[in-house]
Amino acid sequence: GAVVSQHPSWVICKSGTSVKIECRSLDFQATTMFWYRQFPKQSLMLMATSNEGSKATYEQGVEKDKFLINHASLTLSTLTVTSAHPEDSSFYICSAPRDRVRNEQFFGPGTRLTVL
Amino acid sequence: QKEVEQNSGPLSVPEGAIASLNCTYSDRGSQSFFWYRQYSGKSPELIMSIYSNGDKEDGRFTAQLNKASQYVSLLIRDSQPSDSATYLCAVNMNNNNDMRFGAGTRLTVKP
Numbered sequence: 357g358a359v360v361s362q363h364p365s366w367v368i369c370k371s372g373t374s375v376k377i378e379c380r381s382l383d384f385q386a387t388t389m390f391w392y393r394q395f396p397k398q399s400l401m402l403m404a405t406s407n408e409g410s411k412a413t414y415e416q417g418v419e420k421d422k423f424l425i426n427h428a429s430l431t432l433s434t435l436t437v438t439s440a441h442p443e444d445s446s447f448y449i450c451s452a453p454r455d456r457v458r459n460e461q462f463f464g465p466g467t468r469l470t471v472l
Numbered sequence: 473q474k475e476v477e478q479n480s481g482p483l484s485v486p487e488g489a490i491a492s493l494n495c496t497y498s499d500r501g502s503q504s505f506f507w508y509r510q511y512s513g514k515s516p517e518l519i520m521s522i523y524s525n526g527d528k529e530d531g532r533f534t535a536q537l538n539k540a541s542q543y544v545s546l547l548i549r550d551s552q553p554s555d556s557a558t559y560l561c562a563v564n565m566n567n568n569n570d571m572r573f574g575a576g577t578r579l580t581v582k583p
Contacts, residue, residue, distance in 0.1 A: 390571070399575040400516070400560070449515045451571075458521065459504040459564045461571055466515040 359383050360452050362464035369440055370472055376436045377467045379406075379450030385430035386452035390461065391423075394447045406433040406450075440471040475499065476563050478574035486582050491548040493577050495561030498542070504564035505537055507546045509557045510576065516560055520546060551581040 359382040369375050379389055389406040404425055405413040412425035424436040437444055449466040453459055477496050485491045493507075504523055508516035522528045522535040522544065534547040544563075548555055561574040 400573050402573075447513075447515075458523075459571070460506065460518055460521055461562075462518060463508075463515040 360450065360462045360464040362450055362467050364467060365465060366468040366470075368470045368472065371441055372439055374436055374438045375440055375469060376434055377448055377450075377469075379433045379435070379452070379464050381431045381452045381454075381462075384452075384454045386433075386454075387430060389427060389433040389450055389452045391425065391433075391435050392449045392451065394449060394466075396447075400449070403435075406435075408433075437469065440469070442471045445469055445471045474574075475565070475572045476561055476574040478559075478561050478577045480575055480577060482578040482580055484580045484582060485551050487551060487553060489551050489581075491551045491555065491579055491581070493546040493548075493559050493561075493579065495544045495546075495563075495574055496542055497544070497561075497563040497572075499563065499565050500539075500542060502539075502542075502563045502565055505535070505544045506562040506564070506571075507533075507535060507544075508560040508562060508573075509555075510560060511557045548579075551579075553581045553583050556580050 361380045363378045387408045391403045392400045394400050403418045406425045406427040408427045414420045427433040451461040451463045453461045475498050507520040509519050510516040520535040522537045528535045532549045536545045558576040558578045560576045562571050
C-alpha cells in the first residue's frame with residue numbers, strides 16, 4: 357500500500373511554544389492532504405484540507421491562525437501549532453489520497469503532542 | 473442526522489465467531505466507501521474499499537454495500553483477538569476526496 361510518513365512521532369513542548377509537524381507522501385504525489393486531530397477515546401476530527409500551492413481549507417471552529425498549514429510541494433504538507441497550550445495536546449494525523457479515481461486515503465502514523 | 477453513523481459499541485464476540493459491523497450514511501450520491509481499522513494509540517489503517525452494490529471479499533473480511541438503503545457493513549469471519557480494535561466507516565462524499573468518518577465501533581474479540 358501507499359506510504360505516508362509523519363515527523364515527529366511524538367513531541368513534548370512547553371506552553372507558548374510552536375510545534376511543526378511534517379507529513380510526507382513517500383511513493384505518490386498528493387495535491388491534497390488532510391489533517392485530523394483525535395483526542396483520547398474520541399473519533400477523528402477533520403481540522404483542515406491542505407492544498408498544494410494554495411491556501412488550506414479549515415473546518416468550522418478550527419483557528420487558521422493557530423494551526424498554520426503549508427503544502428509547499430506535491431509530497432509535503434506541514435502543520436504548525438502556534439503558541440501551543442495544554443488543551444492542544446492531542447494525536448495529530450495526516451492523510452493523503454493516492455489517486456482521485458479510487459479515493460482511498462492513506463494515513464500517516466500520527467504525531468502525539470503533549471503541551472506542558 | 474450525522475453524515476456517517478455507526479454503532480459505537482462496544483461489540484464483543486468470542487474468538488472464531490463472525491463480527492458484524494454496520495454503518496449508514498446520509499448522502500445518497502456517495503460513491504466510495506471504506507473501512508479502516510484503528511488500534512489503540514495508532515493511526516487508522518485501510519482494510520477494505522467498496523464502490524458498487526453487493527459483497528466484496530478479501531480474506532476473512534467481507535464488505536457489503538447497499539446504496540438504496542444507504543448502508544455499508546463489514547463482516548469479519550473467524551474473528552481473532554488481534555482483530556480487537558476500533559473500526560471506522562468512511563464515506564467519500566461527492567467523489568472529491570471529501571471523506572467523512574463515522575465515530576467508529578469498538579470491537580473486542582475474546583479468546
